[in-house]
Amino acid sequence: MSDDNRTLPYPAADSEHPTLVIPGEGNGADAEVGRPRRRRRWPWVLLIVVVVLALLAVAAELVARAVLPGIVRSIVIEQLDLPADQELEVTADGILIPQLLGGSLDRLHLTTDSVTLEGITGAADVTATGVPLRGGDLGGASGTIRIDESQFTALLDGTDLPIETVTLETPNATVAGSVTVLGIAIPVSLTVTPGIAEGDLELTPVGLTIGGLEVDADQVGASLGNLGERLTETQRICIADQLPAGILLTGLAVDGSEAVIDVDVDGRIATDESLLEKGVCP
Template identity: 40%
Template sequence: MSAGDTQPTLPLEWTTAEEPRRRRAWPWLVAFAVVALLAAGAWFAGEAIARDLVVKTIRSQIITNLALPADQQIDVDVPGVIIPQLIGGSLDQVRVESQDVALGPFEGDISVEAFDVPIRGGGELQDATAVVRVDEAQLRSLMAGVDGFPADALGIDAPFVTASTEFDVFGAAVPVGVSLSPGATDGSLVLTPASLQVAGADVTADELRRQFGILSNAVLRDWPVCIAQYLPAGLVLRDITVEGDLLVAGFDIDGSIIDDPAMLENGTC
């Protein structure tokens, strides 16, 4: 090879490939967040609709079964998330409250608490109770139907129900007061004399008999009034006490009341 054939050595040109662009993740995150928000919104919307339906159904059933006025105010509370409970077939807990509920002459503020309430036929309540709180005017109205009881002079003074009357002795009116202990017997409220007063002085039952003879029989007696006849048979009167200025009646609720029509009929004493 001649000198003229020799070519100068040239440096090689290296081409560096561009790094691939990284795809930005934020559009996907935004999309995921939007989907999550939509799903959450749908869940809460469904929950609200389900809760409203359950509350309205319970309220409607109470009004129908107890023959209450259509505008009776009834507060229904179902704790917890509704949809899983509906899927499971029962409500974990239901609380119901209503004021001035009138069932015949028996009137008061009612509160009910029930657990494991089945939403399909064939089930029973596992545990349910009711409490009725009766004020002085409401108790007076109830006792007005008891023959011979001085309902107009009735009062509530914990732990007793009080009443007063007068004995006519040779034309003179002698005031007699009685403190009555409330109790529950076979579906009836029973008021039993606990203490007596004549003209403001405490006396015993024997002393009252000696002083007034047969007249004393007007106060020395129990005063029963059947409550069960105004309530569904599934409500069993358990106890009655006086708390403050209210007479408080506690009831156990038969678990079959939601599935047995006989339990919705009025009870007996």
């Protein structure tokens, strides 16, 4: 081939001869560069729905906690025939909405500084379990009742002890009165440790004074006969006839100037009216 017909080289690209791009041609990636991407909104929508549902659940829980105590208080006052203005604090454990939907409360606490049941007045703190919302027996209930010296004295009405006054001081109770010997009234003071035995009140003597002098139990038994024996022996006093039949005493201890009584409540008391009436002593 001669030099007169040689092939000339293709001119190099420069700013004076830019390369043109034909519209519609090129790979897919280049086409996506100029196209705006659509944002995915569904995660935000889902988040908003979850937040709204959570707020509704919280609101429902708050409403339930605000309304439930008043409803329970009204039912208790009606069932126990308490005064309309009876102070009674009601609280429930756990999340209420699932319990309300299930028709039963797991645990319900009832507290009051002063309530009168069958003539006995004291502060009560009771916890009920398995509380049905549509009627029925309780799963169970237990708690404590705190009574002062005057109320404790009333519980001792069924004893033969000469009782005029009762003084409570941890852990004992001291009953004071007088006995008549040969026509002479002699002051007697008996210190006992109170407790509960099979539902009865139990008094265990720990000290005795006669005429202001501390005496030996054996001497009292010999000099006062049957009365002396009663003063120095452990006594059991049935007080079932002073309490609702559905309440069983399980323990008693003196705390300062008060007696703290542990009680167990029969779950049928919610449906059996006879358990709200006074019990019977054998």
